[in-house]
Structure formats: structure tokens, C-alpha cells
Amino acid sequence: MQPRRSLVVPSGSAADVGHHWRFCLQATAGQRCGQPPLRRETRHGDGADGSLERGVHGYLLGRADSYVGMRIILSDFISLDGVVQAPGRQGEDTDGGFGHGGWSMPFFDEDTMGPVLGEVMAQTEALLFGRRTWEVMASAWPERGGDPFADQMNAIAKYVVSRTLTAVEASSRWNNTTLIGGEDALATIGQLRDGDGEGAVQVMGSASLAVQLVENDLVDEYRLMLEPILLGGGKTIFPRDGRARPLELVAVTQAKTGVLICAYRPATV
Numbered sequence: 001m002q003p004r005r006s007l008v009v010p011s012g013s014a015a016d017v018g019h020h021w022r023f024c025l026q027a028t029a030g031q032r033c034g035q036p037p038l039r040r041e042t043r044h045g046d047g048a049d050g051s052l053e054r055g056v057h058g059y060l061l062g063r064a065d066s067y068v069g070m071r072i073i074l075s076d077f078i079s080l081d082g083v084v085q086a087p088g089r090q091g092e093d094t095d096g097g098f099g100h101g102g103w104s105m106p107f108f109d110e111d112t113m114g115p116v117l118g119e120v121m122a123q124t125e126a127l128l129f130g131r132r133t134w135e136v137m138a139s140a141w142p143e144r145g146g147d148p149f150a151d152q153m154n155a156i157a158k159y160v161v162s163r164t165l166t167a168v169e170a171s172s173r174w175n176n177t178t179l180i181g182g183e184d185a186l187a188t189i190g191q192l193r194d195g196d197g198e199g200a201v202q203v204m205g206s207a208s209l210a211v212q213l214v215e216n217d218l219v220d221e222y223r224l225m226l227e228p229i230l231l232g233g234g235k236t237i238f239p240r241d242g243r244a245r246p247l248e249l250v251a252v253t254q255a256k257t258g259v260l261i262c263a264y265r266p267a268t269v
Helices: 014-028 110-123 131-140 148-155 167-173 185-194 207-215
Strands: 052-054 060-062 071-079 124-130 157-161 177-180 200-204 221-227 247-254 260-266
Touching (some): 071 110, 071 207, 110 247, 110 260, 124 131, 124 185, 124 207, 167 177, 177 185, 185 207, 200 207
Parallel strands (some): 071 200, 124 157, 157 177
Antiparallel strands (some): 052 060, 221 260
């Protein structure tokens, strides 16, 4: 693992924070991000058992010291019927004839969702992508150097899973990117998860990769923005292998747009 490079949380009003994250969602879709003011955020545990941190708006966040090694967090905007495809803009991802690109944008509540996303990013030590999502992000962030958040995004450790990229191509196109390739990709991710570190490896989008992580019990937390819309089909992060996977709801916040911002962890049995 490379040295920890925690991300900086946007500052100012809640609306400022949300404004930043709305544009970051668009950047994931291949558009340019805005540049709001930033601040570094530090939180301390205040749960009755000392196992949780309380962030803005009472959202509960798992403390790193309750885990051994790193933890993998899936972070997704998701429809009520489980679709995560193309949340940011029309034409972002039309695989399978998907025609609802940009479906998430009308439900983005800057006051509520922005600070929660910022809290999650403040815990993140590394980002993990599938090739397609990484390529979109790599085309958006490197040219944005010069503001604190962009500098942190470019500096933080990044991993991309791909059979087609080369290690040189990955590291040269987006600074501090490490290629995870070959048939042993899941084993390598497992080693990353079990390695040194106290924070999170966050998976943004990357639906195909996310499904495989869930299938192989490599997900420690789901941070889902459950949005009030049915899309009728599309890419999902959930396996269809017939296996039941009980989860524990550890936090939920309702946005004024009807979005439920949920944190789930695998249930202990």
C-alpha cells in the first residue's frame, strides 16, 4: 500500500458541498467538475460503544479501527429496481439499449447528499475502478490540477482492474494508478483489502467489477443513494447467482428529493 492520502472535504455551506458533488457525478459521466472551496474534515467517535463516528446530519460512519486491514466500500447511485447504469448524463453508457442516462441528476439534494458523500471520501485511502469507469475518470481529472480537491484526486492511490490496459499506460494516463490485471485480479484485491491501512478502498460505479466483488465476499460496506425511480432494467451491482446475502442497515438519511442515503454491512450470523 502507498502512504495514506486522505481526500479533502469541500467546505462552506451544505449547498457548497453538494454543488461540488453534483459536478463530480457529472465528471464521472465524462463532464467537467466545478471548483468550490474546500476544508479538511476530522471526526471522532461518539457512539455509545465507541465503534461509530457521527458525521454531518447525524449520518453514522464506521470507524477504521473496527476493522482489521482496509475495507472495501461500494458507493453507488441506484434506482429502486437496482440499476446503477449511466446516472450522470444521457449517452454515458448505452449498453443493452439503455436510454435513461442522467436519471440520477434530478434527485441530487445538495444539502443532504453532498456532505454525506464528502464524509465517505474523507475516509478513503484508495480508489478502485473497473476499466471503463477508470477511463472516464482518467480523462476528466488530470487536466484539472491546481485546485485542492483535484490535486488530492490525482494524488490518491488508484487501482484499475483490466485485461487490456498495460501498467505503463495506466500510470501514465492518471497519476498514481496501479494496474490489477490477469486472472488473479480478485486475489490481488483480497490482498489489498487485508493489507496495512485503516481506511477504505472505495469503488465508484464499475458495475461489472462490483458484481464480482459481491459474489466473492469482498465488500465490507455498501453506501447506496437509493433513488425514487424505476428504470426497467440495466446494469446492477447485485449478483444473480441465487445466493442470499443478509445485510445490516447501519445508517439511513432521507433527502428532500426522496432519496434514501443508506449504509449497509454484511450481517453477522
